[in-house]
Amino acid sequence: MPLFDSEFLKKLEYLSIVSRRVFRGSLLAQRRTTQLGGGIEFADHREYTPGDDFRYLDWNVYARFDELLLKRFQEEEDLHVYILLDASRSMEFGDPPKFDYARRVAAALAYIALADLDRVGVVAFAGDVVADFPLTRGKARILPLLKFLEALAPDRDATDLSRVAAGFVHRNQRRGLAVVVSDFYDPGGFERGLDILRHHRYEPHVIQIHDKREADPRLLGDLELIDVESGAGQKVTVTEKNLRQYRRIFDQFQESLKHYCSANGVGCTRTATDVPFDELILRMMRVAGALQ
């Protein structure tokens, strides 16, 4: 079954329409810049100084008050949206695999952004950047982007967000929205990577994906647990008490991510893979619309 079938594309179109109607200009749509310039939306007046373009003189004001005032307009610029997609082996876990879910979410976000004339780039990472879809613009570019996503495969390396973020921010590119789609099971911690993005004036948004079996594992007895990323094993005897401990630790991890995001003004969306991806996008839209 293809990852992006016609049904998926229909949902993308629907999400694109809904996004304009519901929260135009909030998350991914056009952003007004503080820069005044050649836009079409009036901002204010200022006094004419020699050298100014006569085309922006407000002749009506001159006719009524005999003052030369220059009309100023708010200049619009397109938003750069960077989608950092976790392609580590841990994302392969789950039913459906978290990686498939993450790619669908990334495709949806990219489609909405492209439909709103924003620029979109996708960076797949694990221990380092494993694949890169350069910034692109225009709705017509969605198909190559989908092909890129479909061709992605999980990498062997363990997740290292800080390393990836360090490399990402030093690229010669405009700042913009950095949507990180990952499970954030980073042995080095997720905070460092997000800090790097923030400190370099990117606007990070976190989408954390987990599988219900990760939140509530049904494992009991003598087991050898194998880490799918590192391949490391651990022989354990899992009891009901251990399961309760596990659930507590997992909840603490989830809470720590949420707390980090709220403390630093970072958008945060957490979801399990049993939530349909379009429902997740709509939820994100509602949250964003409510915020603005």
Next chain:
Amino acid sequence: MSLANPAALAWSALAAPIVVFYILKIRLRRVPVSTILFWRQIFEEKQPRSIWQTLRHLLSLLVQLTFLATLVFALAEPYFHWEIVEARKFALVIDDSASTRATDVAPSRLAKIKDEARRIVDGLRFRDEMTIIAAGTQPRVLCGLTNHHRALLEAVDGVSATDGPTSVDAAVELARKLIGGQKNHTILVLTDGGFDGLSALLKAADVEVRLAATPHPSNVGITRFQARRSLLDPVGYEILAEVFNASDESVACRFEVDLNDNPIDVVPLKIEPGGTWRQVFEKTSTEGGRLAARLDHDDALAVDNLAEAILPRREVRPVTLVTPGNLFLEKVFEANPLVKLVVAKALDQAPRTSGGLIVLHREVPAKLPPGPLFVIEPTTACDLWDVGPPIQNPVVAKQDRDSELMAHVRLDNVLMPEARRLVLKVGAAEKAKILASSIEGEPLFFSVDRPEGKVLVLTVNLDKGDLPLQTAFPILSANALGWFSNSRGELRPSPSTGDVVSWTPTARGPLVLRAPDGKTRPLPNDDKPITLGPFDLSGVWSVEHVPTANVKPSGTDAGKGVEAGAPEFVIACNLANRDETDLRPRDVEALKRPSPIPAGFGGRPVWYILILLAWLLAAFEWFLYQRRWIS
């Protein structure tokens, strides 16, 4: 400690595979997880307890080996020597007499006695043995000497209250015969203490008594209730009733009597503590039936508040009197309301009545007619006798006082100037039963039981002498009518529970005795007298024919086929026992005695405890496994 089955220890070899399986490493199931970060946090926290991690599997091995050891040891059936030496023998006497129905102890005395019995059975050791004897009506062994607890408990559960008298003394004697010669024997008596032998039992060394009663119960009961037909009045009857107040305070109540559910008398009573009220009622009825007396009083024992008696029915009987003329003779039959009299001058003029009595005065035919015959002063010979010269002034020297024909009749003081001398013919003499005879041995009053019908002969000349003027004459004629109609005796006694009654069947065929609760028990099928009882329930008992296939209408010869449910004989049985009515224990101090529960540890053998321990170990292992404390 010894082992009854030491060969079972060979099962210990099963420990080898258990240890082998323990030593063999079991490959762990590999489970991929998206990250091991969280699991490491858990198990790194538990690192200081790593010794326990190692020991917990050893604990599993130890639990399994202990489980096996207990099972093997149980199979070897260990026992202690003292179990054999100190094994005890018990006889448990359970009083299920009528007084144990009393409800002064909730729910009843018998229920409490049975609870106590169950506790005693539960307290038996494994090798203790017990027999259970019921002591109501008559001693009955309910369960032989056994150590099988279930059989003993079933015997206790099967005890139901009787209406019979207490027979604890006899039951104790029976118990002594059963276990008296054995070592470590004890007789445990569970009773309500309502019998006179209690004090002696309390002093007996081999008897332990436990009472189920309250010190001062209140009860009033009918202790006597009998009915009989009047000796003088053919339709009259008399009722004897007695009520006993077996309580420590005076009682006011009503005594009601009814015949076939029709009230015939109600008497208000007020009886002092320990007092007795007694009265004879005189009533009339030709119908007869079921007399019932009730005490309208709510007390601890209900069974003695009701008593019943059977009043025999009086049948009107056709009598044909063939006489040349005798006023006394006519009047003595005419005065009897149960007689339908026809008087004729000669036998051939008399109407033929089926089954009726023919009274022949003086002249008799040469061959006596079939059927019942009462011949008075025969003057002619017949096929049974020849007539001799008259006997002048006969004096009655001998009369059969045991005969029902002679009941309440005395002829020795009657003036009889003349009587007929009869010489019985061969064949008749053997069948004749002399009821009264003269000094010379001449028969004056005799009966002959011939196949064609009974014959009763009175040789006295009624025209001379004062016999017709004496009270003996109507009594004699009434006795004769009763004898001919087979209504033997005027008294149908109501026996007390525990009594027996002898009864002779009048017809052949299989018979059953039906108890008041509807249960039947078969009776011997012969002509000999049958002993009915001892009755253990109060109420109406009846002897009935077992229905046979070849049923003929009533009136046919008995034994060729009878209808179901037609009682052959009915008898009313009452408690009528002052000892049972008096619910007060004869020794109140005995109520304070402790329960005689034998010391034991649940009556379980050692192997049973071991099996229990094995199950506990299995449950412990299962619990540990489920909790993942061991694997």
